Amino acid sequence: MKLPELPDLPVRGALDHIVATLAERETAVLVAPPGTGKTTLVPLALAAGTGGRVLVAEPRRLAARAAAARMAALLGESVGETVGYSVRGDRRVGKQTRIEVVTSGLLVRRLQGDPELAGVDVVVLDECHERHLDADLLLALLLDARAGLRPDLRVLATSATVAAERLSALLGGAPVLQVQGRAYPVDLTYVAPLPRERVEAQVARATRAALTDTEGDVLVFLPGAAEIRRTTALLSDVDGVDVVPLHGRLSAAGQDTALRSGSRRRVVLSTAVAESSLTVPGVRAVVDSGLARVPRIDRGRGLSGLATVRVSAAVAEQRAGRAGREAPGRVWRCWPEHEHSTLPAYPEPEIRTADLTRLALELACWGTADGHGLAWWDAPPPGGLAAGREVLRALGAVDDDGAVTDRGRRIARIGLHPRLARALLDGAPVVGARAAAEVVTVLDDDTLVSGVDLAAGLRVLRRERPARWQREVERLARLVDPSDGADDPAFVVALAHPERLARRRSAGSASYLMVGGTAVTLPPGSGLGDAEWLAVGVATRDPGRSDGWIRLAAVADEQLARRAASNLLTTAEEVDWIDGEVVARRIERLGAIVLSEKRIRNPDRQLLSAAVHRGLSSAGLGLLRWDADALALRQRLEFLHRTLGSPWPAVDDESLLAAADTWLGPELATARSRADLARIDGGQALRRLLPWPDATRMDELAPERLAVPSGSRPRLDYSTDPPVLAVKVQEVFGWTEAPRLADGRVPIVLHLLSPAQRPVAVTADLASFWHTGWPQVRADLRGRYPKHAWPEDPTTVPAHRGTARNATGRPRS
Numbered sequence: 181m182k183l184p185e186l187p188d189l190p191v192r193g194a195l196d197h198i199v200a201t202l203a204e205r206e207t208a209v210l211v212a213p214p215g216t217g218k219t220t221l222v223p224l225a226l227a228a229g230t231g232g233r234v235l236v237a238e239p240r241r242l243a244a245r246a247a248a249a250r251m252a253a254l255l256g257e258s259v260g261e262t263v264g265y266s267v268r269g270d271r272r273v274g275k276q277t278r279i280e281v282v283t284s285g286l287l288v289r290r291l292q293g294d295p296e297l298a299g300v301d302v303v304v305l306d307e308c309h310e311r312h313l314d315a316d317l318l319l320a321l322l323l324d325a326r327a328g329l330r331p332d333l334r335v336l337a338t339s340a341t342v343a344a345e346r347l348s349a350l351l352g353g354a355p356v357l358q359v360q361g362r363a364y365p366v367d368l369t370y371v372a373p374l375p376r377e378r379v380e381a382q383v384a385r386a387t388r389a390a391l392t393d394t395e396g397d398v399l400v401f402l403p404g405a406a407e408i409r410r411t412t413a414l415l416s417d418v419d420g421v422d423v424v425p426l427h428g429r430l431s432a433a434g435q436d437t438a439l440r441s442g443s444r445r446r447v448v449l450s451t452a453v454a455e456s457s458l459t460v461p462g463v464r465a466v467v468d469s470g471l472a473r474v475p476r477i478d479r480g481r482g483l484s485g486l487a488t489v490r491v492s493a494a495v496a497e498q499r500a501g502r503a504g505r506e507a508p509g510r511v512w513r514c515w516p517e518h519e520h521s522t523l524p525a526y527p528e529p530e531i532r533t534a535d536l537t538r539l540a541l542e543l544a545c546w547g548t549a550d551g552h553g554l555a556w557w558d559a560p561p562p563g564g565l566a567a568g569r570e571v572l573r574a575l576g577a578v579d580d581d582g583a584v585t586d587r588g589r590r591i592a593r594i595g596l597h598p599r600l601a602r603a604l605l606d607g608a609p610v611v612g613a614r615a616a617a618e619v620v621t622v623l624d625d626d627t628l629v630s631g632v633d634l635a636a637g638l639r640v641l642r643r644e645r646p647a648r649w650q651r652e653v654e655r656l657a658r659l660v661d662p663s664d665g666a667d668d669p670a671f672v673v674a675l676a677h678p679e680r681l682a683r684r685r686s687a688g689s690a691s692y693l694m695v696g697g698t699a700v701t702l703p704p705g706s707g708l709g710d711a712e713w714l715a716v717g718v719a720t721r722d723p724g725r726s727d728g729w730i731r732l733a734a735v736a737d738e739q740l741a742r743r744a745a746s747n748l749l750t751t752a753e754e755v756d757w758i759d760g761e762v763v764a765r766r767i768e769r770l771g772a773i774v775l776s777e778k779r780i781r782n783p784d785r786q787l788l789s790a791a792v793h794r795g796l797s798s799a800g801l802g803l804l805r806w807d808a809d810a811l812a813l814r815q816r817l818e819f820l821h822r823t824l825g826s827p828w829p830a831v832d833d834e835s836l837l838a839a840a841d842t843w844l845g846p847e848l849a850t851a852r853s854r855a856d857l858a859r860i861d862g863g864q865a866l867r868r869l870l871p872w873p874d875a876t877r878m879d880e881l882a883p884e885r886l887a888v889p890s891g892s893r894p895r896l897d898y899s900t901d902p903p904v905l906a907v908k909v910q911e912v913f914g915w916t917e918a919p920r921l922a923d924g925r926v927p928i929v930l931h932l933l934s935p936a937q938r939p940v941a942v943t944a945d946l947a948s949f950w951h952t953g954w955p956q957v958r959a960d961l962r963g964r965y966p967k968h969a970w971p972e973d974p975t976t977v978p979a980h981r982g983t984a985r986n987a988t989g990r991p992r993s
Contacts, residue, residue, distance in 0.1 A: 184256065189217030191221050206333075207336070209338075209351065211358045214505075224254065227262075227279050231301070234304065235281075235300050240283065260277070261277070266283075268652075270432070270651065284312060287303075288542055295329050296330050316529065363505075364508045383407075387467050390512055393510065396462055396464030398447045399448050400468075401455070402450070402469050407471075408449045412449060424448050426439075428451065439459075455499055462506075463502055463506070464506070472491050472527075477536075483721055491523065492527045529557070532558065536560055537567075541568075549582030550562075571598065602676065603675040607620075607672040611665040611667060613660045615669075618641070619672040620656060621652045631707060635735070670735060680715070681741045682733075685699070690702045693772060694771075694772070695770055702714070713741055714733040715744075718733075753787060756794070757791045760795070764780045789841075796840060807863065810861065811863075816898050844865050845868075888907055906933060907931070910980055913980070917947050950975060
């Protein structure tokens with residue numbers, strides 16, 4: 181293959197060095213910013229220097245098609261001759277093809293079928309820094325194949341950002357080659373949002389400023405197709421400018437339009453696809469929303485899809501660089517300048533946050549279900565991988581040991597998410613091959629339809645027959661046995677997502693409960709009426725909300741739900757504590773949805789006991805009858821446990837509930853309601869916990885009442901720590917110190933009272949009180965209570981209860 185005269189791009193001068201280094205070392209890392217020509221010139225040079233084929237792996241279909249078209253144009257040929265491409269549902273290659281550009285996911289499938297990659301000399305992994313899930317998996321599998329089967333396979337990894345060290349290590353210490361970009365200066369302007377301004381309005385405002393203040397085309401970065409549509413509407417009144425969308429879900433013709441210069445000035449509204457790999461000609465200004473849409477999985481609610489996140493600083497820099505490709509440019513960033521320093525440094529790898537079901541299937545097909553033994557940039561998180569394997573087991577794609585089954589290999593060959601592949605395989609015999617393929621195509625790309633009603637969207641697609649939809653439907657229909665059946669989109673949706681079958685929560689409500697347990701809401705104007713059952717194809721959840729929103733669904737019914745999700749049907753006796761009584765029912769459920777229930781008379785005794793325990797735990801021990809003596813006993817036991825420990829039992833709520841069968845056993849066995857529990861004497865039951873023979877000393881260690889010098893026996897208060905004895909001060913005359921509890925370990929606290937039962941002193945050191953505190957108490961109270969004794973030295977005076985006699989026995993004067 182002879183190279184033509186190549187365009188004067190920065191990488192051109194380094195091509196010979198790149199080819200020679202790869203020939204000598206077999207692996208290399210090329211770091212070069214967007215616009216240097218690495219995606220198109222390097223594969224041409226590699227093909228010219230080798231006799232085999234060159235595969236170029238791109239993370240996106242749009243980039244794959246565009247790169248192939250650009251290389252073919254440089255050779256003066258059509259795509260499919262020397263340069264071709266293969267993406268899902270679209271392949272243009274010929275017998276003479278030397279360079280084939282493929283998506284990362286498609287190359288994973290090809291590698292599974294041919295681990296040696298027969299006839300391939302070089303694989304170029306383009307834009308590794310983007311960290312797409314398929315690209316990370318492809319890198320790991322390629323390295324494994326190279327280590328065991330193809331040590332001569334040359335691998336070149338390219339990156340637009342500095343990810344070189346890690347890539348070099350993964351590739352066995354590969355040399356790192358750097359090419360500097362030819363960048364023009366770029367002027368930055370930060371555009372803070374106005375109060376309550378939506379991102380589309382903010383972006384449209386910045387775009388108008390860019391059109392006024394610059395010449396040339398304006399490239400606008402938005403998170404998704406919906407924002408592109410809304411921004412297009414906001415710019416519809418701009419004269420003399422073509423507003424052109426660019427995203428991965430456009431038709432090939434629509435994408436080609438955005439990648440060609442127009443006859444008029446253009447505003448290209450693009451998703452992240454234009455960050456790298458692609459060159460949008462004529463751009464002099466960039467407007468960056470600062471947002472991107474990335475895969476996210478909400479395992480707790482059974483929802484997966486795309487989430488809108490802030491871009492990283494590296495991505496913001498890369499987007500800005502698009503304005504300085506051909507001349508000095510300007511960039512409008514739609515966030516306050518002070519927020520720029522808070523952006524994450526790099527985008528988070530998809531492998532950390534995305535649904536890993538498909539990755540788990542590919543690993544099982546490769547023969548390493550857990551991914552051990554592979555060299556990962558970032559290893560898949562164990563929790564996400566385990567969740568993916570659980571889904572695969574439910575689909576019959578892997579066995580209990582995680583090994584792939586024949587059905588699993590067939591699912592993998594379809595090239596869709598395993599859930600969608602299952603819906604195609606199992607739905608086709610029921611609804612027909614084409615009808616199943618139509619529904620699955622929409623579930624895989626819900627931008628094909630507008631609105632929530634899937635059936636209505638399918639009618640529009642069948643009438644208009646857009647090429648992109650038609651091509652994928654035909655591809656999928658060929659993968660299953662031809663068959664006819666009833667058109668039932670809800671059944672196919674339910675096969676893909678049985679946990680998203682949903683039933684209305686109440687008559688007239690827009691709220692539905694899904695089989696998986698998540699509540700979802702049907703938006704107004706959905707066109708689905710007041711359907712009792714829905715098969716939900718797409719549901720999302722806004723940050724901060726517990727409920728999700730239904731984005732795409734089809735009307736279903738209970739019979740369909742039972743048939744499509746039969747493995748989720750359960751019937752069980754359930755005994756619960758409901759509103760203060762035990763309720764026993766036989767309940768049939770479809771996941772979280774109750775289909776039917778019937779009261780039963782003689783439920784299992786263990787279930788009854790468990791329900792009463794739950795009732796007692798939820799309402800608390802206050803349900804029992806606790807008189808003053810019972811409360812006092814519990815407090816004394818708590819004191820002894822706190823002070824002496826074993827064998828004295830813990831009697832806090834948690835401990836008593838845990839030991840309920842021990843001390844409440846007989847009464848609890850017959851309780852069926854709150855009223856039954858209220859009749860249980862807590863004190864009498866509590867005595868079952870007394871430790872014998874130690875309990876014989878309970879009145880000695882923690883007496884309920886304590887004899888004082890006057891002959892009275894006031895009650896000790898064990899509700900405080902240490903316990904308290906409240907007694908009139910005259911009743912403890914003669915005591916030099918108060919008794920101690922628990923074999924002398926704990927002093928009591930005396931609350932000394934006046935003749936009117938009011939506290940006059942609190943002390944745990946009676947001797948000190950008589951010496952230092954008593955004189956003041958005596959001075960304050962002797963005049964107020966003259967009939968009571970107020971001796972100077974209380975330790976020498978007999979204690980008494982009523983009015984006093986003096987030390988000689990005569991009434992006090």
